[in-house]
Amino acid sequence: MTTASPAEAPPAAGAPREPENYFNRDFSLKSWLTTHDHKRIALLYMVAILVFFFIGGVAATIIRLELVTPAGDLVSDDTYDKLFTAHGVIMVWMFLIPSIPSVLGNFLMPMMIGARDLAFPRLNLASWYVFVAGGIFTLLALVLGGVDTGWTFYTPFSTMFSNTNVILVLLGVFIVGFSSIMTGLNFIVTVHTMRAPGLTWFRLPLFVWANYATSIILVLATPVLAMTLVLVGLERLLQVGIFDPALGGDPLLFQHLFWFYSHPAVYIMVLPSMGVVSEIIPCFARKRVFGYRFMTYAILGIAVVGFLVWGHHMFVSGQSVYAGLVFSLLSFLVAIPSAIKVFNWTATLYKGSITFSAPMLYALGFVGLFTIGGLTGLFLASLALDVHLTDTYFVVAHFHYIMVGGAVMAYMGGIHFWWPKITGRMYPEIWGRVAAVLIFVGFNLTFFPQFLLGYEGMPRRYHTYPPQFQTLNILSSAGASILALGYLLPLCYLGWSLFRGERAGPNPWHATGLEWQTPSPPPKDNFEETPVVTEGPYGYTPEIAIGIVR
Amino acid sequence: MSGHTHGLLVQASSAAARFDALMLTLTLITGAMALVLAALIFFFSIRYRKGSKADRSNPPSGAKGLEAAWTLAPLVIFIAIFAWAAVDYMRLYDPPAGAMPVFVVAKQWMWKVEYPNGRREIDELHVPLGKPVKLVMTSQDVIHSFFVPAFRVKQDVVPGRYTSLWFKATRAGTYHLFCAEYCGTGHSAMRGRVIVMPADAFAHWLQQGNTGSGIAAQGFALFRKYGCSGCHSAGSTVHAPDLTGLLGRTVHLQDGRTLVADEGYIRDSIMLPRKDVVAGYAPIMPSYQGQISEEDVLALIEYIRQTGADHDDRQPR
Numbered sequence: 001m002t003t004a005s006p007a008e009a010p011p012a013a014g015a016p017r018e019p020e021n022y023f024n025r026d027f028s029l030k031s032w033l034t035t036h037d038h039k040r041i042a043l044l045y046m047v048a049i050l051v052f053f054f055i056g057g058v059a060a061t062i063i064r065l066e067l068v069t070p071a072g073d074l075v076s077d078d079t080y081d082k083l084f085t086a087h088g089v090i091m092v093w094m095f096l097i098p099s100i101p102s103v104l105g106n107f108l109m110p111m112m113i114g115a116r117d118l119a120f121p122r123l124n125l126a127s128w129y130v131f132v133a134g135g136i137f138t139l140l141a142l143v144l145g146g147v148d149t150g151w152t153f154y155t156p157f158s159t160m161f162s163n164t165n166v167i168l169v170l171l172g173v174f175i176v177g178f179s180s181i182m183t184g185l186n187f188i189v190t191v192h193t194m195r196a197p198g199l200t201w202f203r204l205p206l207f208v209w210a211n212y213a214t215s216i217i218l219v220l221a222t223p224v225l226a227m228t229l230v231l232v233g234l235e236r237l238l239q240v241g242i243f244d245p246a247l248g249g250d251p252l253l254f255q256h257l258f259w260f261y262s263h264p265a266v267y268i269m270v271l272p273s274m275g276v277v278s279e280i281i282p283c284f285a286r287k288r289v290f291g292y293r294f295m296t297y298a299i300l301g302i303a304v305v306g307f308l309v310w311g312h313h314m315f316v317s318g319q320s321v322y323a324g325l326v327f328s329l330l331s332f333l334v335a336i337p338s339a340i341k342v343f344n345w346t347a348t349l350y351k352g353s354i355t356f357s358a359p360m361l362y363a364l365g366f367v368g369l370f371t372i373g374g375l376t377g378l379f380l381a382s383l384a385l386d387v388h389l390t391d392t393y394f395v396v397a398h399f400h401y402i403m404v405g406g407a408v409m410a411y412m413g414g415i416h417f418w419w420p421k422i423t424g425r426m427y428p429e430i431w432g433r434v435a436a437v438l439i440f441v442g443f444n445l446t447f448f449p450q451f452l453l454g455y456e457g458m459p460r461r462y463h464t465y466p467p468q469f470q471t472l473n474i475l476s477s478a479g480a481s482i483l484a485l486g487y488l489l490p491l492c493y494l495g496w497s498l499f500r501g502e503r504a505g506p507n508p509w510h511a512t513g514l515e516w517q518t519p520s521p522p523p524k525d526n527f528e529e530t531p532v533v534t535e536g537p538y539g540y541t542p543e544i545a546i547g548i549v550r
Numbered sequence: 551m552s553g554h555t556h557g558l559l560v561q562a563s564s565a566a567a568r569f570d571a572l573m574l575t576l577t578l579i580t581g582a583m584a585l586v587l588a589a590l591i592f593f594f595s596i597r598y599r600k601g602s603k604a605d606r607s608n609p610p611s612g613a614k615g616l617e618a619a620w621t622l623a624p625l626v627i628f629i630a631i632f633a634w635a636a637v638d639y640m641r642l643y644d645p646p647a648g649a650m651p652v653f654v655v656a657k658q659w660m661w662k663v664e665y666p667n668g669r670r671e672i673d674e675l676h677v678p679l680g681k682p683v684k685l686v687m688t689s690q691d692v693i694h695s696f697f698v699p700a701f702r703v704k705q706d707v708v709p710g711r712y713t714s715l716w717f718k719a720t721r722a723g724t725y726h727l728f729c730a731e732y733c734g735t736g737h738s739a740m741r742g743r744v745i746v747m748p749a750d751a752f753a754h755w756l757q758q759g760n761t762g763s764g765i766a767a768q769g770f771a772l773f774r775k776y777g778c779s780g781c782h783s784a785g786s787t788v789h790a791p792d793l794t795g796l797l798g799r800t801v802h803l804q805d806g807r808t809l810v811a812d813e814g815y816i817r818d819s820i821m822l823p824r825k826d827v828v829a830g831y832a833p834i835m836p837s838y839q840g841q842i843s844e845e846d847v848l849a850l851i852e853y854i855r856q857t858g859a860d861h862d863d864r865q866p867r
Contacts, residue, residue, distance in 0.1 A: 157692040245710020288611040332628040349594035351609040375580035383639030391730040457699025462738035
């Protein structure tokens with residue numbers, strides 16, 4: 001990609017004064033809390049989800065500690081139920097769903113398409129306030145009192161039997177959903193109307209495609225979740241018979257509605273991750289992404305078919321056997337575009353000139369873990385296998401490979417890759433690599449044993465378990481401690497780099513995206529002149545690799 | 551009690567061997583895919599590391615033939631796996647005609663089991679070796695799930711409807727029974743044991759300690775108590791369908807549908823009589839929802855099943 005405004009040379013490291021940019025132009029709290037700048041809103045999101053991530057992580061830590069022994073000797077059964085509910089609710093709705101779109105997407109989408117901001121800057125700020133309000137509301141309900149339904153809110157347990165603050169948490173998640181819808185809407189309109197001259201659809205970076213597809217899912221699926229949560233609330237408050245058979249309702253109806261949102265929600269988490277990885281791999285392989293068009297079709301295929309597979313969560317629910325057949329077949333089909341993407345990333349490495357900086361380690365880690373997550377998904381899509389494996393730790397391991405091994409690895413990779421753009425500083429490379437390796441090793445140690453536990457039959461959401469499962473649980477908990485270390489480490493060195501990191505300059509990776517053709521950190525309006533695009537993305541050649549030694 | 555030998559999950563039912571065969575096949579296929587991919591990534595990473603002397607002329611940025619190949623090859627493999635798993639799944643939902651019915655009522659946080667002869671037990675299920683057993687299950691409160699890892703079977707147990715599960719135990723022993731669907735405070739304590747006994751020992755066990763009159767006999771009493779006999783008995787003046795030998799019979803409905811009467815159909819007819827109205831009959835039956843316990847419904851069903859057996863006995867073929 002070329003641009004009409006070549007960036008200024010970076011000031012020498014340690015230069016006393018930075019030019020004015022979006023970050024240093026005004027440090028007052030008011031200027032941050034009333035900003036319309038997509039880059040500042042991205043940072044507001046980053047801080048908010050970071051807090052939620054560590055709160056959700058504390059819950060996970062206590063869960064893993066409890067499971068070291070078969071008996072329930074650390075927390076009570078009710079507390080344990082509240083902990084896994086809090087972990088799920090916080091990680092899904094307060095961290096994973098907003099993570100890449102609302103932080104990296106917010107920061108990068110306008111810059112990648114050569115725009116000054118999103119289409120609706122005020123709506124963008126409003127989405128953050130709605131998110132924080134809903135998030136704090138949910139958090140208070142989860143911490144003061146707690147909820148014991150699990151993040152899935154299955155009826156009639158959630159409507160008629162649980163004695164906890166279900167309504168408050170439903171309301172919190174309901175509110176947070178609106179911030180998703182606002183962000184999705186904003187991205188869709190922005191991509192349609194604000195692309196730079198010459199930036200046709202098939203010149204868009206895959207990160208933009210991925211977030212665009214994600215936005216469509218957000219806008220279409222989130223309202224279904226909102227309606228479902230309202231129905232649960234109505235039945236709980238007013239005993240309107242919708243889900244509880246004692247009132248004339250149908251409990252399976254809830255599962256259909258819930259998974260109609262929550263399965264696409266998995267793609268809300270993983271599509272943007274695929275977008276991040278599709279930016280990182282070509283850059284560090286110094287090569288055009290392999291099969292760009294197929295990559296875009298795969299993104300759209302996942303987004304569309306992802307809406308038609310929800311029933312694979314219900315193979316043993318009492319759903320019709322024939323419905324099970326259809327949902328199983330469609331679940332196998334949705335695996336095809338994911339497989340295509342993995343093959344294309346691999347082929348991108350062929351004849352490249354590869355360096356292994358921290359973002360690349362995260363991206364390759366993503367490919368490995370996502371592949372394991374995807375392949376074990378085939379086991380669960382297989383009807384007869386799902387009968388035994390569903391609701392066991394096999395499922396827990398599978399979706400953590402996708403959501404943590406996939407989405408969180410990609411988020412971390414993206415944070416490292418664009419850290420110089422966001423902050424104007426380099427992170428310390430050696431520590432970046434150490435953390436990436438720690439997270440990869442810790443993750444596998446934590447979750448691989450859970451596949452075995454699941455095959456052996458250990459059900460999920462068990463506070464106590466038969467002693468034969470202890471060895472694998474100890475392994476898993478030991479891995480979790482390494483994983484926790486891996487997540488804490490970046491907090492330290494990224495924080496350090498904010499003040500002491502080497503100045504990055506506009507384009508430390510010699511990357512081709514428009515976001516790199518402007519100073520780091522970028523000025524308030526991103527570009528001094530609107531860039532003009534004359535070719536497709538990822539115009540990398542091996543020769544430029546000489547320039548980056550890190 | 552473990553259900554495990556040498557750390558491996560035992561195969562204790564006819565479904566378990568089929569499950570493990572598919573599980574192993576899929577593990578090998580996906581393992582091979584993962585290994586090939588990992589090998590390629592490592593190979594490329596080393597060969598094409600920055601500064602290596604590898605040939606980089608004419609780097610490809612796409613290849614339609616290759617894309618088609620790696621789209622179609624997984625498609626074929628996936629559809630084959632789908633079909634295999636689907637066939638096994640259909641078997642799990644197709645109990646043999648002679649399977650012994652056992653009733654399971656789940657509640658927070660226990661399993662109540664009742665045999666046709668009236669013998670009951672809690673959190674334990676005794677079954678004969680080598681004979682198919684069909685569980686007819688419902689829940690009194692929230693959703694539970696009946697899971698026996700050694701049998702590789704699981705079925706959610708849902709309030710307001712019957713779900714069923716069948717298996718043929720192939721190995722004597724004691725195995726875990728887990729509740730697999732989260733059901734509240736005592737979820738992980740909602741565990742029990744499945745005890746597989748040789749057929750004659752089971753027959754002996756079934757008769758022990760059983761002073762009840764058998765579920766069907768209780769059902770006959772309930773058939774009168776709830777007033778069913780007022781309309782459904784042969785001599786009644788009310789125009790109501792004859793229930794003799796109903797289970798397994800094809801029923802034609804008012805709206806043109808037909809169905810084969812099973813336990814769920816009878817339960818629905820008692821609780822929601824307007825759901826499936828029999829062709830030629832007026833929808834005059836009142837609903838018993840909220841007025842009859844799950845155990846009583848089960849007893850009525852067993853009584854109706856018994857009428858079928860009596861009917862068959864009278865008409866030797």
